[in-house]
Amino acid sequence: MLEDKNQQRTSLASLGEFGLIDHLTQGIELKQPGTLTGIGDDAAVLDFKDKKTVVSTDMLVEGVHFDLAYMPLKHLGYKAVVVNISDICAMNATPTQITVSVAVSNRFPLEALEELYGGIKLAAKTYGVDIVGGDTTSSQKGMILSITALGEAQAEEITYRNGAGDSDLLIVTGDIGAAYMGLQVLEREKEVFKVNPNNQPDLDAYTYLIERQLKPEARKDIKALLKSLEIQPTAMIDVSDGLSSEIIHICKQSGVGCNLYEEKIPADPQLISACEEFNIDITTVAINGGEDYELLFTIKMEDYDKLKGNPNFTVIGHMAKESEGVHLITRANTKIPLKSRGWNALQEE
Amino acid sequence: MLEDKNQQRTSLASLGEFGLIDHLTQGIELKQPGTLTGIGDDAAVLDFKDKKTVVSTDMLVEGVHFDLAYMPLKHLGYKAVVVNISDICAMNATPTQITVSVAVSNRFPLEALEELYGGIKLAAKTYGVDIVGGDTTSSQKGMILSITALGEAQAEEITYRNGAGDSDLLIVTGDIGAAYMGLQVLEREKEVFKVNPNNQPDLDAYTYLIERQLKPEARKDIKALLKSLEIQPTAMIDVSDGLSSEIIHICKQSGVGCNLYEEKIPADPQLISACEEFNIDITTVAINGGEDYELLFTIKMEDYDKLKGNPNFTVIGHMAKESEGVHLITRANTKIPLKSRGWNALQEE
Numbered sequence: 001m002l003e004d005k006n007q008q009r010t011s012l013a014s015l016g017e018f019g020l021i022d023h024l025t026q027g028i029e030l031k032q033p034g035t036l037t038g039i040g041d042d043a044a045v046l047d048f049k050d051k052k053t054v055v056s057t058d059m060l061v062e063g064v065h066f067d068l069a070y071m072p073l074k075h076l077g078y079k080a081v082v083v084n085i086s087d088i089c090a091m092n093a094t095p096t097q098i099t100v101s102v103a104v105s106n107r108f109p110l111e112a113l114e115e116l117y118g119g120i121k122l123a124a125k126t127y128g129v130d131i132v133g134g135d136t137t138s139s140q141k142g143m144i145l146s147i148t149a150l151g152e153a154q155a156e157e158i159t160y161r162n163g164a165g166d167s168d169l170l171i172v173t174g175d176i177g178a179a180y181m182g183l184q185v186l187e188r189e190k191e192v193f194k195v196n197p198n199n200q201p202d203l204d205a206y207t208y209l210i211e212r213q214l215k216p217e218a219r220k221d222i223k224a225l226l227k228s229l230e231i232q233p234t235a236m237i238d239v240s241d242g243l244s245s246e247i248i249h250i251c252k253q254s255g256v257g258c259n260l261y262e263e264k265i266p267a268d269p270q271l272i273s274a275c276e277e278f279n280i281d282i283t284t285v286a287i288n289g290g291e292d293y294e295l296l297f298t299i300k301m302e303d304y305d306k307l308k309g310n311p312n313f314t315v316i317g318h319m320a321k322e323s324e325g326v327h328l329i330t331r332a333n334t335k336i337p338l339k340s341r342g343w344n345a346l347q348e349e
Numbered sequence: 350m351l352e353d354k355n356q357q358r359t360s361l362a363s364l365g366e367f368g369l370i371d372h373l374t375q376g377i378e379l380k381q382p383g384t385l386t387g388i389g390d391d392a393a394v395l396d397f398k399d400k401k402t403v404v405s406t407d408m409l410v411e412g413v414h415f416d417l418a419y420m421p422l423k424h425l426g427y428k429a430v431v432v433n434i435s436d437i438c439a440m441n442a443t444p445t446q447i448t449v450s451v452a453v454s455n456r457f458p459l460e461a462l463e464e465l466y467g468g469i470k471l472a473a474k475t476y477g478v479d480i481v482g483g484d485t486t487s488s489q490k491g492m493i494l495s496i497t498a499l500g501e502a503q504a505e506e507i508t509y510r511n512g513a514g515d516s517d518l519l520i521v522t523g524d525i526g527a528a529y530m531g532l533q534v535l536e537r538e539k540e541v542f543k544v545n546p547n548n549q550p551d552l553d554a555y556t557y558l559i560e561r562q563l564k565p566e567a568r569k570d571i572k573a574l575l576k577s578l579e580i581q582p583t584a585m586i587d588v589s590d591g592l593s594s595e596i597i598h599i600c601k602q603s604g605v606g607c608n609l610y611e612e613k614i615p616a617d618p619q620l621i622s623a624c625e626e627f628n629i630d631i632t633t634v635a636i637n638g639g640e641d642y643e644l645l646f647t648i649k650m651e652d653y654d655k656l657k658g659n660p661n662f663t664v665i666g667h668m669a670k671e672s673e674g675v676h677l678i679t680r681a682n683t684k685i686p687l688k689s690r691g692w693n694a695l696q697e698e
Contacts, residue, residue, distance in 0.1 A: 018689070036401065040602070041510050042439035042586060043405035043500070048397055052385065056392035057482055057497055059450040063489045090391035101408040101495050133406055135495075140412040144488065146450050146495035148406055151392070161390050237391060253389070340367070 009109035012138070021136050023110070024117045028124075028131050032096050034152065035130045044132035046097060051152040056087035062142035069193075070186045073112055075214045077119025080145045083240065085127050086218035086293040088151035090238035092159035094223060097132045098124065101146040103139035116143075127220055157223070157232070159297065164235035164254035168298035170317040171307070173219050175266040176243055177282065180289025181274045182206065182213030208270045216293045222312070229306045236297040242290040245340040247317075248326055250298065257320035260287075260338065262330045264316040287328070287338070358458035361487070370485050372459070373466045377473075377480050381445045383501065384479045393481035395446060400501040405436035411491035418542075419535045422461055424563045426468025429494045432589065434476050435567035435642040437500035439587035441508035443572060446481045447473065450495040452488035465492075476569055506572070506581070508646065513584035513603035517647040519666040520656070522568050524615040525592055526631065529638025530623045531555065531562030557619045565642045571661070578655045585646040591639035594689040596666075597675055599647065606669035609636075609687065611679045613665040636677065636687070 012020055021039075030038050037045040046053075060066060060080050068076070081098060088095040100120055104113065113136075124131050129149070185206045192199055203210060218238075226233060235254055237246045243265070251258050265286045275282040298319060299307070307313045317329075327335045361369055370388075379387050386394040395402075409415060409429050417425070430447060437444040449469055453462065462485075473480050478498070534555045541548055552559060567587075575582060584603055586595045592614070600607050614635045624631040647668060648656070656662045666678075676684045 037509065042436040043403045043442070043498075045440070045507055046402040046404060047504075048402055050398075053395040053397055053402060053499075054392045055395060055446075055448065055482060055497075055499065057448040057450055057484055057495075059452055059484045059486055059493075059495055061452050061486055061488050061493075064452075064487050087391040091394070093392070097404075099404065099406040099497060101406055103408055103410050103413075103493060133404060135406055135408045137408055137410055138413050139410050139493070141490040144408075144410075144452060144493050144495075146406075146408060146484075146493075148404075148448060148497040149392075150402075150404065155396075158394055160386065 010111065012104070012106060012108065012110055012113070015110065017136065020113070024113060024136065025131070028121065030130045031128060032130045034096055035132055038130060038132040039134070044097070044099070046132070046150065048152050052155050052158060054088055054091045054093040054151040054153060054158070055148065056084055057146065057148040058084050058087070060145040062144065068143070069190055071214060073115035074119035074122070077116040078123040078215060080147050081120055081123035081127070082216050082218045082293060084147045084149035085129065085220065086238045086240065088149050089218050089220050089222065090236050090295060091151065091153065092157050092223050092226070092233060092236055093151040093153035095127055095129045095149055095151040095220065097130045097150040099132060099148045100134040102134070103137050103144040105139050105141055108143065127218065159233045159236040161235055161237055161250050162253040164250050164256050164298040164319050165300065166256045166319050166321045167301055168234050168319045169301060169304055169315050170247070170258060170260065170296070170298055170319060171313050172239070172243070172266065172294055172296050172316050173222055173312055174292070174294040175268045175271070176239060176292050176294060177286035177289045178209050178212040178268050178271045179216060179291040180285050181271055181278070182209035182211070184278060185209055185274065186213065206270065206274060208268055209274055213291065216291065218293055219295045222295050225312060231299055231303045231306050233297040233299055236295060239292040239294045239296055240290055242288045243296065244287040244338045245290070246296050247338060248340045250296070251326050255322050257322050257324035258317055258326045259320055260317040260328050262328055264314060266314040359460060361453070361455060361457065361459060361462070364459065366485065369462070373462060373485065374480070377470065379479045380477060381479045383445055384481055387479060387481040388483070393446070393448070395481070395499065397501050401504050401507060403437055403440045403442040403500040403502060403507070404497065405433055406495065406497040407433050407436070409494040411493065417492070418539055420563060422464035423468035423471070426465040427472040427564060429496050430469055430472035430476070431565050431567045431642060433496045433498035434478065434569065435587040435589065437498050438567050438569050438571065439585050439644060440500070440502065441506050441572050441575070441582060441585055442500040442502035444476055444478045444498055444500040444569065446479045446499040448481060448497045449483040451483070452486050452493040454488050454490055457492065476567065508582045508585040510584055510586050510599050511602040513599050513605050513647040513668050514649065515605045515668050515670050516650055517583050517668045518650060518653055518664050519596070519607060519609065519645070519647055519668060520662050521588070521592070521615065521643055521645050521665050522571055522661055523641070523643040524617045524620070525588065525641050525643060526635035526638045527558050527561040527617050527620045528565060528640040529634050530620055530627070531558035531560070533627060534558055534623065535562065555619065555623060557617055558623055562640065565640065567642055568644045571644050574661060578659070580648055580652045580655050582646040582648055585644060588641045588643045588645055589639055591637045592645065593636040593687045594639070595645050596687060597689045599645070600675050604671050606671050606673035607666055607675045608669055609666040609677050611677055613663060615663045
């Protein structure tokens, strides 16, 4: 799609690798006090002083993780950064730097990469992280993005997946399931577009859902919020593969069970009406959807009063002894075992 | 090629993403005192204490950076790690951790990924670095590898590209050009193989060249060696794109010129005879070849006596005022301007 509609095209080959890197990294400013040197040498040089360093990496592949038919390149760049920053936030750490590697087929013009980098730079600015390195090369087919995020935290702040106690409360930030339904809306529009390219879609009823899919945000705010409430979470993970899958990760690594209450799962009104329209069970969406990039964490029971009533948090369940297993308690009060049905990029089609 | 000849195949889909990661990361031990947590959480946690952190990233794409027709997967994994570690060494830092992201089409069996990871693990062991994170996903076509390397150094040890003075000496480790000729030998064998698949190639005369191409090593030893000689290099880079290109990087970033002496460039005897056989100019190969992963650095004139006669180092030229330009001084004593003709992955074919 993108490769047909561009009037202005500058071929990547005309710039060469070094010229392209110079061009795309123009205007990148370093703001983090810990960034001593960024792009331009064999490696970046960073100073974490007495803090611990946190590092995470993710690869996004066209046709597997994103579809350029409805994912604007600027949004893709933004989302790729957010996904990685979310992993740093899920350690209860503060994101500080990223490196960005991109492989594209030669058919992409320079203008497409500029759009992509526009989104990457915007996300870096929004989250206050420095772009300190990367690689730009060609691919045989499509676009592949690989981003590594670095962050910092005091040793005692870092929150792992394995610290949940069997009487802890399970909490999620924001609401869940909207990103998945946003994708369903976009997939439907793509099918409509195939039949009638002149159709002007009316997406007013789905704005929140689509934004959650195309421009998700990482919960960088939660670390400071929990600190101000004097809560140290016992375990934490971000909701990327789906709530069910993430709960199972925490349970498995902490050696505990869990009861998740269907009626407690926070859903946006747009999600509720879209699920009715699409005739999809909202709990299935909320549990298995993924890509919400909210934080899921556990706290000690005695910390409950500190966050009670805070609109950023919803208590959705409680941990249990490992032998009790991991269950969804439905509105009808039946117990259903939770399964890890997270999105699987390696499935055969 | 690889996809035809395997008798034993385990499909990646049968393992699922989490199962695959568990399987491939089996037996990964953490040896670095600075690695607090490795694979298995949202991010790895590292401790660089009072040292500075150095970070570098590289992406390798099948059909662009490597050809599985003659690059065994184990070698590919090894080389991908070496390439990144070499960037850390080129900062005069010590490599400590890596993250590894791999995208493969579903046609690759598990056994292929095991081979790849075998090479990655071997390189990690050889260089004493910990594998602390990564991502495994599917691609639309072929294999893509993205590796990020982290390292550490005291602030005063770190060597940038921009510190060369205009009277400094230019030095290279090991010998140059062999990796490029190794590739020429392999390309020729591939063409022979296409004509006659039963031909048994006799590659005895090219063993060193082929090893330099398929199993290069990073010069992790040089930092300690220079320290023991009490030499602090003024600028440093690794030879990945080609000697000419790297010299120009140092000159541009340091604001100096350079005279490179053709007769001084160190070449292995196998390279000399292969260049004769292939009727290729050896200096062209040495200057533009690339992928040697030797270190190129500058030192103050007064440090010359400290490394004189050391078989690891060859003085190949000296820096000059920026206005004098960057030249190759040929054996016939003519001055030819050096051009950056490093290998360009973005060239149109």
